[in-house]
Amino acid sequence: MSRNMQGLQPYLRVRPKLPTASPEERAFMNRALRLARYEQQRKANTVDRATNTLQRELNAAYLMRQRAIRATILPKLTKTEWEEIKVIYFHRCYYCLQPGKLTKDHVVPLSKGGQHTKSNIVPACQPCNSRKGNRPAERYRPFTN
Numbered sequence: 548m549s550r551n552m553q554g555l556q557p558y559l560r561v562r563p564k565l566p567t568a569s570p571e572e573r574a575f576m577n578r579a580l581r582l583a584r585y586e587q588q589r590k591a592n593t594v595d596r597a598t599n600t601l602q603r604e605l606n607a608a609y610l611m612r613q614r615a616i617r618a619t620i621l622p623k624l625t626k627t628e629w630e631e632i633k634v635i636y637f638h639r640c641y642y643c644l645q646p647g648k649l650t651k652d653h654v655v656p657l658s659k660g661g662q663h664t665k666s667n668i669v670p671a672c673q674p675c676n677s678r679k680g681n682r683p684a685e686r687y688r689p690f691t692n
């Protein structure tokens with residue numbers, strides 16, 4: 548604290564007198580404050596609810612789109628073909644070569660016009676499949692990204 552401020556200390560310690568309000572005035576102010584707070588909360592809740600509804604609708608639309616895409620493309624790969632693919636890759640992940648539970652990965656992603664056919668599908672472990680995302684296979688290196 549500067550010397551000037553130290554000199555002011557005794558004066559700063561004196562609290563300014565607040566204007567006195569009658570009990571009625573205080574009650575009125577408290578009520579106004581409560582109403583303002585309530586209104587604020589109500590607005591926040593309304594926004595939250597609208598956002599949630601919108602998010603739910605977006606999720607539902609996304610799922611419907613995914614289901615529609617799958618319905619039109621899934622029949623192009625048979626169970627036998629999938630088994631054949633896994634044999635070709637020695638039941639290992641195409642990217643990191645680990646054995647284990649394998650998922651169907653599209654070399655050219657469906658979102659980039661790739662097909663759900665034998666020539667466009669390789670086995671991939673779940674971590675590789677989700678890390679690869681919608682990149683084409685040549686853009687994914689399992690041990691660096």
Ligand SMILES: [Zn+2]
Nearest residue numbers: 640643672675
């Ligand atoms: Zn992998």
